[in-house]
Amino acid sequence: xxxxxxxxxxxxxxxxxxxxGENRNKFQKGSHPTASKLKNKMEAIxxxxxxxMFTAFxxxxxxxxxxxxQWKVRxxxxxxxxxxxxxxxxxxxxxxxxxxxxxxxxxxxxxFACVPASSEHKNKIRYGHFSELVCKETGMQNAxxxxxxxxxxxAIHETEKGKRLNVVSILDFDKDFFKGKxxxxxxxxxxxxxxxxxxxxxxxxxGACVLGGIFLAKTIxx
Numbered sequence: 046x047x048x049x050x051x052x053x054x055x056x057x058x059x060x061x062x063x064x065x066g067e068n069r070n071k072f073q074k075g076s077h078p079t080a081s082k083l084k085n086k087m088e089a090i091x092x093x094x095x096x097x098m099f100t101a102f103x104x105x106x107x108x109x110x111x112x113x114x115q116w117k118v119r120x121x122x123x124x125x126x127x128x129x130x131x132x133x134x135x136x137x138x139x140x141x142x143x144x145x146x147x148x149x150x151x152x153x154x155x156x157f158a159c160v161p162a163s164s165e166h167k168n169k170i171r172y173g174h175f176s177e178l179v180c181k182e183t184g185m186q187n188a189x190x191x192x193x194x195x196x197x198x199x200a201i202h203e204t205e206k207g208k209r210l211n212v213v214s215i216l217d218f219d220k221d222f223f224k225g226k227x228x229x230x231x232x233x234x235x236x237x238x239x240x241x242x243x244x245x246x247x248x249x250x251x252g253a254c255v256l257g258g259i260f261l262a263k264t265i266x267x
Contacts, residue, residue, distance in 0.1 A: 097257030
């Protein structure tokens, strides 16, 4: 049963997960974060990057010509995102092996949390069964039911160039669940790492301690 929650919006129109706090005034037109605030935010993200991070594969974007092995990675990642069983099982085996190797029995005292997908449907097919498999084999607590992606809605965002219509999702977090927990974060692909870093920093505001992150692939550029 979910108790006290904190809501944060995620802007998805550009394909990126952007976590925003409850105080939205600082994001309004004509108001910009100071240089010191930006510096502090980047330092907080970089602090997450200095923790344990494991990546199984290198992901070559589709703008590049890929060889046979790179196509295998692409197909695996795409199948995982689509919730295909073979990819879900394969991804779970990869994560379980790394968790046991790194943490052993200590994993039973940890929480496994996936960076939410862009919609409720995608989040469920991508991470629902996958997180169950990982937690069953490692003994970790599953955070999946404690992070809810609500139904998408349209929102108007103002920029210096005018207004634009974005599709946004609302994330509900069970703050009490995360308080005092050691958390291992998972995301399917890491590119610059801002989604991971922001997510990790966010759940730490609930009193959690993020130990690091595991990723199926890291985006590479040639």
